[in-house]
Amino acid sequence: MFTIYVYVLDTLADWEPGYVTSELNSGRFFKKGAERVSLKTVSYSNEPITTMGRMTIVPDCLIEDIVVSEKSVLLLPGANTWSDPKHCAIIEKAGEFLSAGATVCAICGATAALANVGLLDKRPHTSNGPGFLEMFCPGYKGQDFYRDEPSVADNNLITAGSTGGLLWAKQIIEHLGVFEANTLGSWYAYFSTGKSEHFFALMQSLPSGKEN
Numbered sequence: 001m002f003t004i005y006v007y008v009l010d011t012l013a014d015w016e017p018g019y020v021t022s023e024l025n026s027g028r029f030f031k032k033g034a035e036r037v038s039l040k041t042v043s044y045s046n047e048p049i050t051t052m053g054r055m056t057i058v059p060d061c062l063i064e065d066i067v068v069s070e071k072s073v074l075l076l077p078g079a080n081t082w083s084d085p086k087h088c089a090i091i092e093k094a095g096e097f098l099s100a101g102a103t104v105c106a107i108c109g110a111t112a113a114l115a116n117v118g119l120l121d122k123r124p125h126t127s128n129g130p131g132f133l134e135m136f137c138p139g140y141k142g143q144d145f146y147r148d149e150p151s152v153a154d155n156n157l158i159t160a161g162s163t164g165g166l167l168w169a170k171q172i173i174e175h176l177g178v179f180e181a182n183t184l185g186s187w188y189a190y191f192s193t194g195k196s197e198h199f200f201a202l203m204q205s206l207p208s209g210k211e212n
Contacts, residue, residue, distance in 0.1 A: 002176055004039040005066055006075045007090050007110075013078040014053040016107045016162065019191070020075070020169035024178070029187060032207040034178040035071075042066060044086050052079070063089050070101045073176070078108025078162055083136075091117055101156060105172050108162040112136045120145065125159040126152040132161075166191055180205060 004024055006017060023029060025039045043049060043059035050056055066072070074097050076090070091113050094104045098119065106114050111127040114120050120133070121142040126149050127133050133140045150164030153171040160168035170188045173179050179187065183205040190198035 001036045001038055002071050002073060002178075003067065003069075004037060004073045004075060005042045005061075006039065007077070008041045008043050008049045008051075008057045008059055009079050009081055009084075009087060010049050010051075011080040012049065012051040012057070013108060013162070014051045014055060016160075016165045016168075017075055017077045019166055020105075020172050023169065023173060023187075024176075027178075029183055029202070029206065030178050031180040031183065035176075037176075037178065042090075044089060063093055066093060068093070068096050068100050068102050072097065072102040073172070074102070074104045075172075076104065076106040076110035076113070078110055080109065082109045082113040087113065091119075095119060098157060103156040103158070103172075103175060105158040105160075105168065107151075107160040107165060107168055111159050111161075114159075115140045115142060120159070123157055124152050124154040125157065126150070126161055126164070127159065128161045 006021060021039060024037045040060040041057055042061050042063060044063055046059060048056050048058045074094055094114060097104045108128060112133055115133045115137040122145060124145050124147055125142065126147050130148055151160035151167040151171055153175065158168060158171050170184060173184055183202065186198050186202035186205055190202055
């Protein structure tokens with residue numbers, strides 16, 4: 001079973017993790033026999049957090065409850081509060097994930113939090129455009145590995161800019177292997193274009209009577 005830990009913090013950018021969390025939690029388009037997924041919200045305390053859209057989230061667990069394994073995935077959404085020192089513990093945990101071969105997925109402001117401690121210095125990555133990481137991370141040294149793309153997957157590190165949430169979701173789902181390739185292709189094509197032929201292709205790609 002995959003365990004997806006979604007870090008929640010005040011001012012979390014609601015829309016950024018929406019595609020990937022809804023698909024991984026619902027499993028509605030999973031292939032037959034796909035590995036099960038457990039999705040948990042995690043934070044530095046048990047206190048509720050308030051998202052940028054004023055939604056309230058009560059964390060399921062604390063950082064110290066995280067189990068790091070190759071089937072663990074850490075999702076780090078964007079927020080305006082990543083510079084607060086209280087989030088240092090989850091960034092330290094992200095380093096543990098990467099070292100252990102577990103997957104870290106960061107988007108928008110969370111990429112700056114990773115860059116600030118050198119985790120992006122030697123791996124292909126992206127963020128909110130050229131110059132963004134230099135602006136917020138004076139010690140950033142990963143310019144040679146920066147890719148000016150909406151989302152970049154480098155094995156167990158998947159990063160995205162604030163407008164790359166859909167591609168980020170696609171790359172995470174692909175990394176986990178829980179969709180058939182044609183299902184994922186149709187899913188991405190439909191949500192990125194809105195064209196009905198992709199919706200019908202998506203529906204036709206699903207196995208009848210699947211049992212996950």
